[in-house]
Amino acid sequence: MKLSAPIPMLKRKARLLARTTQIPLHQALDQVAADEGIAGWSLLAAKAAAVRPAARLFARLVPGDMVLLGARPGQGKTLMGLELAVEAMKSGHRGSFFTLEYTEKEVLDRFRAIGADRQQFGALFELDSSDTISAARIARRMAIPRAAPFWSSTICSCSTRSATIRS
Known part of the structure; x- marks a missing residue:
């Protein structure tokens, strides 16, 4: 799985999106995950954690x-x-x-x-x-x-x- 940016940067992007569009953070996280081609934030986080160091x-x-x-x-x-x-x-x-x-x-x-x-x-x-x-x-x-x-x-x-x- 190749992400456009590290997880902390994607979280920051989601927080900014939540603030600017006034949507709940969980929706912004899911939107950022969708932009990465993944169905939801929890799936993105699980896939990122599954990659061995x-x-x-x-x-x-x-x-x-x-x-x-x-x-x-x-x-x-x-x-x-x-x-x-x-x-x-x-x-x-x-x-x-x-x-x-x-x-x-x-x-x-x-x-x-x-x-x-x-x-x-x-x-x-x-x-x-x-x-x-x-x-x-x-x-x-x-x-x-x-x-x-x-x-x-x-x-x-x-x-x-x-x-x-x-x-």
Whole structure:
């Protein structure tokens, strides 16, 4: 769902419409939703809430952007990074996961946790859990041409942070 403006701006537009036309706010909200091509404000709000944060973030990225995910342990950095990789792969781009912490089974479990199936992406997904992961290794791996477009989502994961790099 692509809106003409963020939800707060649409609410502001509805408040202004309600004031200028002297109609109830709920009618103005429904009118703004109709202008967006959606039957009512409650449906617009529900659809906007259903879009996952990774999908919203991915929609704003362009090739070459870099996303750095940082938070305390257990806050969802790895899942967010995997969700970004899944969004990239859904768009036909390559996704790579570099980790010093997780085993292949744990990464596959994380895929299931976000409702994705590793098998559906075939060669678009690459897992590297080598003990020799370094910035140079990641740069070399990302420079290898693939049949897929040269846009990739790389996730570097360790116990305190994850980074997503697009190249």
